Amino acid sequence: MNIKLPRKLTARQWAAIGGTIVATLLFAWAVVTGLTRLLTTPAPGAATGEVPVATTPAPVDPAVPRIKATLYFASADGLQLVATEREVPLAEGFVAQARSILEAQLSAEAPAPLVSTIPKGATLRGVFISQRNEAFVDLDPAIKASHPGGSHQELMTVYTIVNALVTNLPNLQEVQILIGGQEVDTLAGHVDLRRPLRKNEALILSPTSTPGTPSPQ
Amino acid sequence: MAGLNTRRFLGVSGLVAATIVSAAMLTLAQPASLTVLSRDGRKPLPLTSINNQDYVAVDDVNSAFGTTSREDRLAGGLTISLRGRSIVLTADQNVVSVSGRLVSLPSPPVRRDNRWFVPADFLPRALALILDTRLDLRRAARLLIVGDLRAPRVVARVDAGTTNVAVTFEVTPQTEARVTAQPGRLVVQFDADVLDLALPSLPPQTFLLGLTPGETPNSVVLTTGPRYATHRVTTTQADAGSARVTVDLLPAGTTDAPATTPATPAATVPDSRLVIPSQAPTTGLRTVVIDPGHGGDELGTQGAKGTLEKDITLSVARRLRTLIESRLGAKVFLTREDDRTLSLDDRSAFANNHQADVFLSIHANSAVRPSLKGAEVYFLTVERADAEARKRAGDNATALPALGGGSREIDLILWETAQARYLEQSSALAGFVEQSLAGQVEMSPRAVQQAPFRVLVGANMPAALVEIGYLSNAEQEAQLATGAYQDKVAQALLDALIKFRGFLEH
Numbered sequence: 202m203n204i205k206l207p208r209k210l211t212a213r214q215w216a217a218i219g220g221t222i223v224a225t226l227l228f229a230w231a232v233v234t235g236l237t238r239l240l241t242t243p244a245p246g247a248a249t250g251e252v253p254v255a256t257t258p259a260p261v262d263p264a265v266p267r268i269k270a271t272l273y274f275a276s277a278d279g280l281q282l283v284a285t286e287r288e289v290p291l292a293e294g295f296v297a298q299a300r301s302i303l304e305a306q307l308s309a310e311a312p313a314p315l316v317s318t319i320p321k322g323a324t325l326r327g328v329f330i331s332q333r334n335e336a337f338v339d340l341d342p343a344i345k346a347s348h349p350g351g352s353h354q355e356l357m358t359v360y361t362i363v364n365a366l367v368t369n370l371p372n373l374q375e376v377q378i379l380i381g382g383q384e385v386d387t388l389a390g391h392v393d394l395r396r397p398l399r400k401n402e403a404l405i406l407s408p409t410s411t412p413g414t415p416s417p418q
Numbered sequence: 419m420a421g422l423n424t425r426r427f428l429g430v431s432g433l434v435a436a437t438i439v440s441a442a443m444l445t446l447a448q449p450a451s452l453t454v455l456s457r458d459g460r461k462p463l464p465l466t467s468i469n470n471q472d473y474v475a476v477d478d479v480n481s482a483f484g485t486t487s488r489e490d491r492l493a494g495g496l497t498i499s500l501r502g503r504s505i506v507l508t509a510d511q512n513v514v515s516v517s518g519r520l521v522s523l524p525s526p527p528v529r530r531d532n533r534w535f536v537p538a539d540f541l542p543r544a545l546a547l548i549l550d551t552r553l554d555l556r557r558a559a560r561l562l563i564v565g566d567l568r569a570p571r572v573v574a575r576v577d578a579g580t581t582n583v584a585v586t587f588e589v590t591p592q593t594e595a596r597v598t599a600q601p602g603r604l605v606v607q608f609d610a611d612v613l614d615l616a617l618p619s620l621p622p623q624t625f626l627l628g629l630t631p632g633e634t635p636n637s638v639v640l641t642t643g644p645r646y647a648t649h650r651v652t653t654t655q656a657d658a659g660s661a662r663v664t665v666d667l668l669p670a671g672t673t674d675a676p677a678t679t680p681a682t683p684a685a686t687v688p689d690s691r692l693v694i695p696s697q698a699p700t701t702g703l704r705t706v707v708i709d710p711g712h713g714g715d716e717l718g719t720q721g722a723k724g725t726l727e728k729d730i731t732l733s734v735a736r737r738l739r740t741l742i743e744s745r746l747g748a749k750v751f752l753t754r755e756d757d758r759t760l761s762l763d764d765r766s767a768f769a770n771n772h773q774a775d776v777f778l779s780i781h782a783n784s785a786v787r788p789s790l791k792g793a794e795v796y797f798l799t800v801e802r803a804d805a806e807a808r809k810r811a812g813d814n815a816t817a818l819p820a821l822g823g824g825s826r827e828i829d830l831i832l833w834e835t836a837q838a839r840y841l842e843q844s845s846a847l848a849g850f851v852e853q854s855l856a857g858q859v860e861m862s863p864r865a866v867q868q869a870p871f872r873v874l875v876g877a878n879m880p881a882a883l884v885e886i887g888y889l890s891n892a893e894q895e896a897q898l899a900t901g902a903y904q905d906k907v908a909q910a911l912l913d914a915l916i917k918f919r920g921f922l923e924h
Contacts, residue, residue, distance in 0.1 A: 279787025280863060316786045350719035350727065351784025352796065352885055356869055386762055386872055389719075390712055391781070391883075393872035403867070 266291040270369045272306050273361045273405070274315035279353075281406040282361060283315055284368070299336060299370055300328045306365040318357040320347035326382065335375045335397045336366050342381040348389045355389040360401040367400040375399055452538065452555075454482055455612040456564035459635050463562065466535055471525050472557075473535040483549060487534070496527070496534050503548040507536065514540070516547045559614050567611035568593070574617050574629060574638065577740040580901030583625035583667045584740050585640060592661035597651050604640040604649060604665065605632055612636060625667040645669050654747045664744050702922035703915065705749045706742055707774035709873065710735035711781035711883075714759030719784035721895030727782040728757065730898050734780050734886060737901075737908035745912060746919070748775075766876035770836075776847065776918065777881035778911065779873050782898055783862075784890040791891040792862030793907070795851045796883045797844040798837045798875065799868040836878040843880035847918050851882055854914040858906040859887065860894075880918070884911065 267288040276283050289305040292298040303325050311317045326339040348358065363376040375397035378388070385394050392398075451462040452474065463482050466473045476487050476498060485500045498505045506515040509529045513522050521544045528535045536544075538555060541562055546553040554563040563569045573588045587606065589595065594609040612635040620629055628641035647670035654662050710731040712718030718727025732754070739750040751772050753765045769777040783794065837844070852865045862885075874881045886907045887894040897903040 275786045277787070279785040279790040318786060349784050349786075349890070350717075351888070351890065352781055352869070352871070352883065353790075353794070353888075354719070354784045354786060354890075357786065390716055390762070391869070391871050391873070393870045393875055395872070396870070398870065 270302050270305065271365070272302075272309055273318070273364050274309075274311040275318045275357055276406050277314035277316075279316065279357075282318070282357065282364065282404050283406050284364075285312060285315065295370070295372070296328055296330055299330065299366060299373075300325065302365055302369050303328060303338060303362065306361065318354070318361045320344055320349070320358070322347055330373070334372055335377060336370075336373050337377050337379055338362055338366070339379040339382055345380060345388060350389045352391045355387070355391050356401075356404060359388060359392045359394070359398065360404050363398045364400050364405065450560060452560050452562050454562045454564060455567065455569060455614070455635065457567065457611060457635075460612070460631075465538065465560070468528050468530075468535060469525065472538040473528065474538055474541070476534040476536060479536070479541070479545065483545065485545075485548070489534070494529075496529075498545075498548075500548050505544050505548060507534070509534075514544050516544050519547070521547070556614060559616070561614050563612065563614070568609075569612045569614050570608060570610050571614040572608065572616070572638070574615075576618055576620060576626065576629065577736050578623045578625075578901070579737060579905055581669065581905070583623060584744075585626065585629065585665045585667070586740065586743065587638070587663045587665075588660060589663060590660035592655065592659060595653070595661075595663045597649070597665060599649070603642055604667075605637050606640065606663070606665065607632070607634070607637045610636045613638070625669075640665065640667070642667065652744050654744065662743060664740070703746065703748050703775045703919040705751070705772055705774045706746075706915065707751050707753065707769035707772055707777050708735045708738055709753040709765045709769070709777065709779040711779055711873075713754050713757055716759055719782060719889050721889035721898075722788075722892060723895055725889055725895050725899050727889060730782050730886070730889075730904070731780045732757070733901075734904045734907050737904055738778075738780075738911050741908050741912040742915065746915060748915075762872040763876055765873050766836075766878075766881075769881070770876070770878045774879050775922070776915065777874075777877045777879055778851075778915075779871075779881070779883040781883060781885050783885040783888045785888055786890075788890050788892065790862070791888045791894045792860045792865070793855045793887055794862045794865055794867060794885040795848045795855070796867050796869045796871060796874075796885070797848040797881070798841065799870045800835075800838045800841060836876050837874050837881060840877075840880045843922075844874075844882055846921055847880045847914070848882045850914040850917040850921070851884055851911065854910040854917065855884075855886075855907070857913075858910040859903070862888075 268291045269286050270289045271284050272287045272289075273282045274285055275281070287305060287309060290301050292301040307319050307323050307325060309317065323344040324341040326341055328339070329337040331337065348355065359378065362378060366376050367373050377384075377397040378394050379385070380388070380394075387394055451464045452472075454461050454463050461482065463474055463478055466475065476496065479485060479498070480487055483500070485498050487496055487498045489496050493508070495506055495508045498507070503517050505517075507527045508514075510526045512524075512526045513520050514527070515521075523537050523543065524539050525537045527537075527540075538557075542553040542555045551565045552563075554569075555561075556563065559571070561569075570593045571588075571590045575586045575588070577584045577586065587595065589608065596607045596609075598605045598607065613631070615631060615638065617629050617631070617638070620626060624643045624645040626640055626646070627643045628639070630639050630641070631637070632639045646667050648668050650666040650668060652664045652666070654664075710728070712728040712731065714728075716728065718731070720726055732752075735752050739752060742748055742750045751768070751774070753768045754760050765779070766777070848866050852861070855861060856865070869883075871883050874883060884907075887898050887903075889895050889898060
């Protein structure tokens with residue numbers, strides 16, 4: 202079997218060609234993985250620029266480090282919000298942490314005698330943080346159908362979400378709730394969701410009074 | 419055999435087809451009719467829709483007005499005549515000749531199925547000339563008024579309470595009315611020749627069994643039911659040119675009953691000659707817009723027994739309207755009169771368009787715990803720090819290029835900030851509502867609150883949202899559905915508006 206080559210290559214030339222191919226492949230791999238890492242891992246303090254978060258659910262692995270966060274539930278009489286300390290998974294980066302807190306708030310079982318203000322089956326589609334430090338919380342449209350309505354219950358649900366974010370992430374001032382990726386008038390016909398909302402202190406039961414008794418207005 | 423069968427089949431199907439076609443034509447051909455009002459009373463004149471225009475058949479016109487018509491097939495024309503005067507029409511010509519004068523019509527006469535049709539406007543424009551009388555065509559009401567008749571527009575409304583039923587007549591232009599009690603009925607006679615009348619369908623109840631045009635063309639008959647014992651008549655000036663006559667049907671034992679004794683079925687007892695009071699309209703609170711929360715596809719919240727917020731809010735709004743109209747003499751508009759879907763911005767825009775002096779949105783509440791109950795009232799939160807920050811950032815000012823170069827900053831009043839200017843008044847209004855409600859119904863522990871409610875944002879007048887009770891509480895669900903509770907709430911809201919009027923005028 203004789204393959205005719207135009208010119209016979211020396212061993213050195215073969216080595217040079219092989220080396221170039223290997224180097225090129227290595228470089229390409231490095232570029233691709235590096236870019237992927239850069240794109241998927243939000244750098245700590247990535248509050249500047251709108252950073253969409255991948256929609257994978259937060260890990261529930263017990264090995265994942267956890268931090269203490271303040272979550273909100275309705276008081277035993279349903280009248281006010283009660284701040285409660287809970288452990289939530291620690292996430293790398295501001296946006297991922299916001300997401301982790303919200304997911305905990307949406308799915309958390311309330312410690313008796315408190316009650317959750319979130320309708321069952323409410324899920325998070327995404328969280329975005331704008332350059333002006335406004336958080337955008339995008340909820341699945343199912344929440345509209347499952348919400349029981351009524352001004353009071355709507356205020357409780359909306360401000361559970363807003364307060365949970367603003368209390369735990371001091372950089373944030375305002376939260377706007379989106380539904381199905383879109384700006385909406387309201388969740389259940391009352392609370393204006395077309396503007397970002399600030400923390401509502403009036404709805405929170407003051408720590409000095411016992412849960413279940415209304416604080417003086 | 420086979421051929422015969424086929425032929426028979428064809429014949430039958432042809433007949434069926436013909437029947438379907440003629441049925442379809444019948445339904446198409448009779449969309450409505452025009453009511454002809456004259457001194458002799460009222461009679462219908464069928465309308466036919468041709469090319470989306472209302473037409474009347476010439477033979478119907480002949481029988482209604484005593485005219486005769488003769489067709490000239492050769493010329494393709496028709497002559498309608500009465501006492502030596504005549505109108506000559508030509509098919510597909512917009513111009514007709516009336517005793518030699520040319521009169522134009524909005525659309526041409528049509529000859530169809532051996533009948534001639536003329537547009538409804540033919541009546542006042544052409545027919546009136548040969549009848550030598552005025553024909554007034556009121557399209558919206560589908561009325562044709564013959565001669566110089568006094569024909570006020572009378573729109574009736576029935577508001578049913580638990581302890582009374584109020585029948586309200588809105589009369590334009592304002593016209594004197596006289597209510598006469600007769601056995602088993604009340605006759606409302608207007609000082610007019612005929613009435614351009616709109617009567618509602620009746621909700622089932624025991625005070626009023628029927629609301630129908632009377633025997634004379636200027637009257638309306640209220641057929642009274644077993645619970646009716648006596649009545650009261652109030653008349654107010656509603657607007658510049660219209661009056662409102664309210665007949666309250668009351669059960670036995672009502673204290674402020676009129677002097678009539680309708681229980682004696684002896685004779686006709688004329689009880690009150692009504693004169694429209696010419697009081698000057700009050701300045702502070704002339705127009706009230708009430709917003710019954712939710713409606714249509716938006717049910718609002720729902721009680722465990724299925725009571726819907728949207729139904730309760732509409733019922734309370736109607737009761738409140740009746741009270742305000744009779745006691746406060748202000749104009750009242752509801753953002754929705756029936757069960758329909760309406761956006762929140764449309765509700766506040768409605769109040770703005772009616773230049774309301776006050777806007778009240780009525781709702782029923784829900785909580786995650788069924789024990790929570792009581793009424794609440796809200797006015798708008800405006801996040802001042804936020805508003806100021808935006809102002810500093812120049813968001814509220816828009817730079818526009820000015821003549822001669824450069825630019826000029828223009829302050830715009832945004833929809834979003836319309837309510838902000840009325841916060842103090844809205845806060846006072848909420849306070850009065852809370853005070854008045856507390857005297858009538860149970861209050862929530864958080865009776866007055868502020869919240870960023872969308873329906874209040876764009877309201878360009880003092881505005882509040884009232885939550886009249888919790889449908890999530892079993893006891894309150896039962897209460898909210900009763901007329902007695904709804905009347906209490908309406909009374910409290912009326913009291914609050916009276917206090918608020920005092921506040922505005924002081």
